[in-house]
Amino acid sequence: MSKPVLNRRQLLLAATAAGLMPAFPAYTREKARVIVIGGGMAGATLAKYLRKWGPNLQVTLIDRNARYTSCIMSSLVLSGQRDLASLQYDYTALVQKYGVKIRTDEVVAVDPVARSVTLGSGKVLRAERIVLAPGIEFDPVPGLTDPDAMPHAWKAGPQTTLLRQQLLAMQPGGTVVLTIPKVPYRCPPGPYERACLLADWLAKKKPGSKLLVLDANADFVTEKDNFSSAFFDLHGDVIEYRTSTEVLSADAATMTLQTSTGAVQGQVINLIPRQRCGSIVASAGLANATEGRFAGVNVLNYESTAAAGIHVIGDSSATTQPKAGHIANQEAKVCADAIVRAFAGEQPDPAPVTNSACFSTITMTKASWLHAGFQYNPATGQMAGVPTASGASIGWNADNFEQMNDWFRALMADTFA
Numbered sequence: 001m002s003k004p005v006l007n008r009r010q011l012l013l014a015a016t017a018a019g020l021m022p023a024f025p026a027y028t029r030e031k032a033r034v035i036v037i038g039g040g041m042a043g044a045t046l047a048k049y050l051r052k053w054g055p056n057l058q059v060t061l062i063d064r065n066a067r068y069t070s071c072i073m074s075s076l077v078l079s080g081q082r083d084l085a086s087l088q089y090d091y092t093a094l095v096q097k098y099g100v101k102i103r104t105d106e107v108v109a110v111d112p113v114a115r116s117v118t119l120g121s122g123k124v125l126r127a128e129r130i131v132l133a134p135g136i137e138f139d140p141v142p143g144l145t146d147p148d149a150m151p152h153a154w155k156a157g158p159q160t161t162l163l164r165q166q167l168l169a170m171q172p173g174g175t176v177v178l179t180i181p182k183v184p185y186r187c188p189p190g191p192y193e194r195a196c197l198l199a200d201w202l203a204k205k206k207p208g209s210k211l212l213v214l215d216a217n218a219d220f221v222t223e224k225d226n227f228s229s230a231f232f233d234l235h236g237d238v239i240e241y242r243t244s245t246e247v248l249s250a251d252a253a254t255m256t257l258q259t260s261t262g263a264v265q266g267q268v269i270n271l272i273p274r275q276r277c278g279s280i281v282a283s284a285g286l287a288n289a290t291e292g293r294f295a296g297v298n299v300l301n302y303e304s305t306a307a308a309g310i311h312v313i314g315d316s317s318a319t320t321q322p323k324a325g326h327i328a329n330q331e332a333k334v335c336a337d338a339i340v341r342a343f344a345g346e347q348p349d350p351a352p353v354t355n356s357a358c359f360s361t362i363t364m365t366k367a368s369w370l371h372a373g374f375q376y377n378p379a380t381g382q383m384a385g386v387p388t389a390s391g392a393s394i395g396w397n398a399d400n401f402e403q404m405n406d407w408f409r410a411l412m413a414d415t416f417a
C-alpha cells in the first residue's frame with residue numbers, strides 16, 4: 001500500500017518550523033508511548049511503521065517469543081518442502097533499523113482505563129495508546145484432553161512438526177482426517193489448500209490413503225471454482241469432502257470424532273477447532289463483536305469500539321476483511337498512520353484502502369491465486385470489497401508456485417526487515 005503520509009508529515013513539520021502552523025501537541029515532542037502486544041504479522045508491521053512515520057514515538061513491542069514463526073507457508077512443512085527454521089523471523093531489524101524496543105514476555109493483563117499492561121514478570125507498563133495484535137485462540141474440543149493427539153497445526157510451531165511426524169509414521173492405505181471450522185477463522189483458503197497439498201503428498205508417499213475433509217461450513221468458503229475442481233477431479237481418488245459437518249467431541253484413545261453427521265475415525269487427525277480472538281483481548285473486555293468472539297473496531301483507525309485509546313489489529317479484530325497475514329500487515333499500516341495523526345491532533349485518513357493476495361498450493365508444485373481489494377464505505381462504516389480489484393486465477397500452474405515464494409519474501413520483508 002503506498003502511503004503519501006511521510007511527505008505530508010515532512011511538509012507539516014516544515015510549515016510548523018516556519019511558524020505557519022501551530023506546533024504539535026506537547027506529547028509528540030516528549031515521546032508519546034505506544035505499547036504493541038504481539039509481534040506477529042500485524043504487531044511487527046505496526047511497530048515498524050509507527051517508528052518510520054512517527055520517529056518521535058516510543059514504541060515497545062511485546063511478544064512471548066523471541067522469534068516469530070510464520071503460519072504462512074507452514075503447510076509446506078507437512079509435505080517436507082520447508083522446515084520451520086525457514087519460516088522464523090527475529091526482531092533485530094525492528095530494533096536496529098527502526099528503534100523499536102522489544103520485550104520478550106507474556107502479557108497477562110491489559111487495563112484499558114489506566115492504559116496499562118501487566119507482564120508475566122510482574123512489571124507494569126503504561127502508554128498513551130495500546131495496540132493488541134495477539135492473533136487467535138481455539139475453542140476447547142470436548143473430550144480432547146491432549147491437543148497434541150489431534151494437532152491443529154494452525155499456529156505454526158511444535159504442532160506443525162508433530163503433525164508432519166504423525167503423517168510420516170502412518171502406514172500407506174490409512175485415513176487422514178482434516179476438519180475445517182465455521183467461519184470466521186484464520187486464513188479462509190488455508191484448510192482447502194492444505195487438503196490439496198496433503199492429497200498430492202499422500203498419493204505420492206502413502207499410496208492407497210484417503211483424506212477425509214470435514215467442513216463445518218455448507219460449502220467451500222472461498223475460491224470455489226479452483227478448490228472444487230481440485231477436490232472432485234484432480235484429487236478425487238484421495239479426497240472425500242463432507243460439508244455442514246461440525247466436530248462435537250473427540251476421543252484420542254480410539255482416534256474417533258463424533259460429528260454432526262456421524263462418527264469418523266482416522267489414523268491421523270488434523271483437528272482445526274473454531275477460533276476466537278487472543279485471550280488477552282477477551283480478558284481486557286474488548287471481545288464485543290461476532291457473538292463475543294472478536295473485537296469490534298473502527299476501521300478508520302482500528303480503535304476498539306469498547307475502549308478509547310486501545311486498538312486491535314490482525315486476526316483478533318472483527319472486520320469484513322479476511323483473517324490473513326497480508327491483511328494484518330495492511331490493517332497495521334492504516335492503524336499506524338491513524339495513531340501518528342492522532343498524536344499530531346489530526347483525524348484519521350477518511351478513505352483507507354487495503355488489499356490482500358493469497359496463493360494456494362493445489363499440488364506440491366502448482367498453485368492458484370486469489371486477490372481482494374477493500375475500500376472504506378462511509379455509509380456502513382466498514383471496509384467493502386472492490387470487485388474490480390478482486391479475483392482468482394483460472395486454474396493453477398507452476399509459475400504461480402514460484403510467484404508465491406516471491407510474494408512471501410516481499411511480505412515478510414515489509415513486516416520484519
Ligand SMILES: Cc1cc2nc3c(=O)[nH]c(=O)nc-3n(C[C@H](O)[C@H](O)[C@H](O)COP(=O)(O)OP(=O)(O)OC[C@H]3O[C@@H](n4cnc5c(N)ncnc54)[C@H](O)[C@@H]3O)c2cc1C
Pocket residue numbers: 037038039040041042043062063064065068070071072073074075105106107108133134135136153154155156186187190278280313314315316323324325326327328357358359
Ligand atoms: C496454515 C496457514 C497458512 C496461512 N497462509 C496464509 C497466506 O497464504 N496468506 C495470508 O495472508 N495469510 C495466511 N495465513 C494467515 C496468517 O498467518 C494470519 O492471518 C496472521 O498471522 C495474523 O496475524 P496476527 O498478527 O493477527 O497474528 P499472529 O501472526 O499469530 O501473531 C500474534 C503474535 O502475538 C503473540 N502473542 C499472543 N498473545 C500474547 C500474549 N498474551 N503475550 C505476548 N505475546 C502474545 C504471539 O506469540 C504471536 O507472535 C495462514 C495461516 C495458516 C495457519
